[in-house]
Amino acid sequence: MQRRTLWLAATLAATAPAAHADELSALREEVAQLKKSYAERIAALEAQISRLTPAEPMPVKTGGGTPSATGFNPEISLILQGQAKRMKDVPERGITGFWAPGGHDHDGPEKRGLSLEHSELVVAANIDPNFRGHLNVALLDGQAEVEEAWFQTLGLGNGLKLKGGRFLSGIGYLNEQHAHAWDFADAPLMTKALFGEHYAQDGLQLKWVAPTDLFIELGAEAGRGAGFPGTDRNKNGSGAGSVFGHVGGDWGPSSAWRAGLSYLATRAQARSGHFEDGDPAGPNEVEGQFSGKSRTWIADFVWKWAPDGNARSSGFKFQAEYFRRTEDGTLACAADAAALPGSPCIGHPLGAYRSRQSGFYAQGIWRFAPAWRVGYRYDRLDSGRLTADLLDDGVLDGATGALAAYAPKRHSVMADWSPSEFSRLRLQFARDKSMLGVTDDQWTLQYIMSLGSHGAHSF
Amino acid sequence: MRLFLAIWAVLLALPSHALEVFATVPEWAALVKEIGGDKVNVFAATHGMQDPHRVEARPSLIAKARRAELVVATGAELEVGWLPIVLREAGNPRIQPGQPGYFEAAGFVRMLDVPARLDRAAGDVHAAGNPHVQTDPRNILKIGEALAERLAALDQANAGAYRAGLAAFTAKWRAAMARWEKEAAILKGVPIVVQHRSWSYLVDWLGMKEVAALEPKPGVEPSAAHLARLVEQTAASRPRLVVRAAYDHPRPAEWYSAEAKIPIVVLPFTVGGDDAAKDLVSLFDLTIRRLSEPLR
Structure with missing residues (x-):
């Protein structure tokens, strides 16, 4: 019994390889056939899929997941800005030879040390096929200032666009840009002297683009005219008007330019500023009030260059603006007779006033690496010609403040680092000679961060 | 008027x-x-x-x-x-x-x-x-x-x-x-490194394998330290080419190519990205040629 088992085992052991080999090859063949038929079927199905795919319309993906009412939310963006500034402690900062736009601003927007600048909240969207809406609010402790709140037409056609509400005026180049888009931490002296920070209109703007290859744009605005150099005058109709024209184009594939000419006409009624009187016993601080016409011309030019128009890792931007302002009217002098009985203002309330001022800035910004830029800016103003009866009569002192003859100057250099389009850190040094007798070396370290859907910037 | x-x-x-x-x-x-x-x-x-x-x-x-x-x-x-x-x-x-x-x-x-x-x-x-x-x-x-x-x-x-x-x-x-698909057959399964993720559709079409991008995040320039780390990280997957677009900043790809000892391929990306890419057909002719040449 045991021997038979052994023999069987031996026989089995001997025949097994042969039997297995047959079975294996059969199986292999079966697998190969299956593979082949599946491959054919898969190919046929894939062909069918690719035949059908173009026929079915692809949905346009908006990235917002399932479409819902929130998909209509407007584009919201927020800009955070702050700085650390080192400069001299000058009690009343103002550009000598020029009126202070904010009236009398002790604190000013520029603080020494660490400070938070305005945070800008921007909400914008197409309202319907005809209109687009835009709101820009500047937030700072206890205040929310509406910088812009306007609608603009989308469908007027023929190159026409109508904007209504509060908007930054299209005059000049820099005026339409918000502070976060500036290439320096502060505005040029020219902008500060002309408007404070911006010239905003509450009114209407009509712009027309010509149907030509050369970019030609003409615009006109009519507005309330409440902003400096005008004043709010509580009247019906328009208080300020401006017209502007821009031309622009390309010079080859690497550079683009734009040039413009703008004119702003407005009126002031009792626009106040602080002056010193000509009291022989010593100057007193008195209030001067200008009433009359204010007219401003601005010429602007921008040129941008980048190798092959590819501004990613290197590029240059040159920008310059020049202005001329004429003011014609009367200057009144107001002093409290009880407090300042000796002031020559008392009894000399009014006199003719006429001034013609000018100034410019020019700046160059060079991008030398994808994230790095450096820039230089030169500011120069000229207090120009001033004729005022109150000066001639010795009522007001013409040696200091807004009535002094002076040519303010400033040199600024900056370097900024932008690891992405949404963040920027900037270091700036300025030698500021905008105040008579003061040379102020200013250091500024600034951050600008934008959150949310912050898309396009204009040229 | x-x-x-x-x-x-x-x-x-x-x-x-x-x-x-x-x-x-x-x-x-x-x-x-x-x-x-x-x-x-x-x-x-x-x-x-x-x-x-x-x-x-x-x-x-x-x-x-x-x-x-x-x-x-x-x-x-x-x-x-x-x-x-x-x-x-x-x-x-x-x-x-x-x-x-x-x-x-x-x-x-x-x-x-x-x-x-x-x-x-x-x-x-x-x-x-x-x-x-x-x-x-x-x-x-x-x-x-x-x-x-x-x-x-x-x-x-x-x-x-x-x-x-x-x-x-x-x-x-x-x-x-x-013609392109035949010529590009040798690119199938080839691991590559890209500078910016500009080539996802090309990689998908030719069946290549995108191992890594030089940019740490889209639109962010790579630092030298990041590139050095990347050379180590990608060594195991043995990329054969590093690909950049004609308009890309040349330095990151050059650096990576030197360190990882693999050739750079500069692709036109679009019509006019190279003198030879005059229209759509020549754009792809050139793209396929540039990609496959170093592998032959």
């Missing part, structure tokens, strides 16, 4: 009307030209050596958009930094988004790299997916079909010409695709 009259006189004196097309990038300008022939007058807002992400809303673009009857854009936020301004400033209602005169190519193809999570901490991500759809010739075909329909709808008098133009282009394109 005299200027106005002079402009009108010039406009009236123009020869027979061709459809004015404003293409944001050269590839769509080339495609419109292929389909439309002499029935269209095409302007390309950018050229092949420009990074399409970094274009300025130049005055000349506003002037061109003012007269355009059709804007052909890529979409998927590729032009988000400048096109919205140009369209709004142009004062031309025909080409506003939502109108027949506004065409977005990305709407007609399957999008790749659609982010699951939208956060700028991930860099310059596009919510709708990777916008560089033109690097896959199959997409060109789909977009061409949609574009021909749009041209025919806008310019009905020449609808026949556009359909004929499309048919001729399709035949030429299919033959060329068969």
Whole structure:
């Protein structure tokens, strides 16, 4: 019994390889056939899929997941800005030879040390096929200032666009840009002297683009005219008007330019500023009030260059603006007779006033690496010609403040680092000679961060 | 007033009307030209050596958009930094988004790299997916079909010409695709490193393997430390090529190529990205040749 088992085992052991080999090859063949038929079927199905795919319309993906009412939310963006500034402690900062736009601003927007600048909240969207809406609010402790709140037409056609509400005026180049888009931490002296920070209109703007290859744009605005150099005058109709024209184009594939000419006409009624009187016993601080016409011309030019128009890792931007302002009217002098009985203002309330001022800035910004830029800016103003009866009569002192003859100057250099389009850190040094007798070396370290859907910037 | 009259006189004196097309990038300008022939007058807002992400809303673009009857854009936020301004400033209602005169190519193809999570901490991500759809010739075909329909709808008098133009282009394109696919067979499964994720569609079409991107995050320049780490990380997957677009900053790819000891391939990315990439066919001829040459 045991021997038979052994023999069987031996026989089995001997025949097994042969039997297995047959079975294996059969199986292999079966697998190969299956593979082949599946491959054919898969190919046929894939062909069918690719035949059908173009026929079915692809949905346009908006990235917002399932479409819902929130998909209509407007584009919201927020800009955070702050700085650390080192400069001299000058009690009343103002550009000598020029009126202070904010009236009398002790604190000013520029603080020494660490400070938070305005945070800008921007909400914008197409309202319907005809209109687009835009709101820009500047937030700072206890205040929310509406910088812009306007609608603009989308469908007027023929190159026409109508904007209504509060908007930054299209005059000049820099005026339409918000502070976060500036290439320096502060505005040029020219902008500060002309408007404070911006010239905003509450009114209407009509712009027309010509149907030509050369970019030609003409615009006109009519507005309330409440902003400096005008004043709010509580009247019906328009208080300020401006017209502007821009031309622009390309010079080859690497550079683009734009040039413009703008004119702003407005009126002031009792626009106040602080002056010193000509009291022989010593100057007193008195209030001067200008009433009359204010007219401003601005010429602007921008040129941008980048190798092959590819501004990613290197590029240059040159920008310059020049202005001329004429003011014609009367200057009144107001002093409290009880407090300042000796002031020559008392009894000399009014006199003719006429001034013609000018100034410019020019700046160059060079991008030398994808994230790095450096820039230089030169500011120069000229207090120009001033004729005022109150000066001639010795009522007001013409040696200091807004009535002094002076040519303010400033040199600024900056370097900024932008690891992405949404963040920027900037270091700036300025030698500021905008105040008579003061040379102020200013250091500024600034951050600008934008959150949310912050898309396009204009040229 | 005299200027106005002079402009009108010039406009009236123009020869027979061709459809004015404003293409944001050269590839769509080339495609419109292929389909439309002499029935269209095409302007390309950018050229092949420009990074399409970094274009300025130049005055000349506003002037061109003012007269355009059709804007052909890529979409998927590729032009988000400048096109919205140009369209709004142009004062031309025909080409506003939502109108027949506004065409977005990305709407007609399957999008790749659609982010699951939208956060700028991930860099310059596009919510709708990777916008560089033109690097896959199959997409060109789909977009061409949609574009021909749009041209025919806008310019009905020449609808026949556009359909004929499309048919001729399709035949030429299919033959060329068969040639490219044969030539590019050796690229199948080849691991590559890219500088920016511009090539997802090309990689998908040719069956290559994108091992890594040199940019740590889309649109963020790589630092030397990051590149050094990347060389180590990618060593195991043995990339054969490092690929960059003609307009990309050359340094990161050069550095990686030297460290990892693999060749750089500079691809034209679009029509005009190289002197030899004169039209869509030569663009892909060159792309396939540049990719496969170092592997032969």
